[in-house]
Amino acid sequence: MTTDDRGESPAPGHGTGRDAILRAARRAFALRPYAEVTMRGIAADAGVSASLIVKRFGSKEQLFTTVADFRPAADELFAAAPAELGRHLVVTMLRLRDEFRGDPLLRVVFALGNDDERALLRERFREQVTARLATQLTGRDVELRAELIAGQLLGLGATLSLHRPGAGNSAKPERLVELYAPGLQRLIDG
Structure with missing residues (x-):
């Protein structure tokens, strides 16, 4: 099986649904500038026709807007009480990585493109992830703590x-939770 520049594997057997298209679009927009991304390229990676992408998403711009939306991941990441949030964040990140066949947040870091595209991704990330998390925290320095958690x-x-392959990828999810969640929880608790 091949991997992309970030070590992410394409969807096995591709697929014909919305998820396969979104996975392919996330990879495309993260690895290449917007102007270089084509609907045909995304379609080929997803194993669908370009006309199906147009039917489901409209234009390349609308597809990019969908890919630049962090709310679905944030909804799942922050769906726990503050006392259990550290553990929940790690468990959910690992699960979403499996479901998305890639990281649900990293596109904000690895995205190429012009300043406007990167600025849009960063702003959406701040608004939909970091600022939203800050509203769930209490005590001092909630914005700073939210940024550190993100x-x-x-x-x-x-x-x-x-580090693929590496120790983290071969570790059982529960071990990663055991090691990583306490640090997150300290930031959550303030």
Whole structure:
């Protein structure tokens, strides 16, 4: 099986659904500037026709807007009480990485393109992930703690992607949770 520049594997057998298209689009927009991404290239990677992408998403711009939306991942990541959030974040990140066949947040770091595209991704990430997390925290320095937690989540994803194969990829998920969640929980608790 081949991997992309970040070590992410394409979807096995591709697929004909929305998820296969979104996985292919995430890879394309993360690895190449917007102007170089084509609907045909995304379609080939997803194993679908370009006309199906147009039917489901409209234009390349609308597809990019969908890919630049971090809310679905944030909804799942932050769906726990603050006292259990550290553990939940790690468990959910690992599960989403499996489901997306790639990291649900890292595209904000690895995205290429012009300043406008990168700025849009960063702004959406700040608004939909970091600022949203800050509203769930209490006590002092909630914005700073939210930024540090988001950075830790990006770090976990980057580590697992960069060190493939590596100890983190061969470790049982529960071991990763045991090692990583306490640090996140300290930031959550303040």
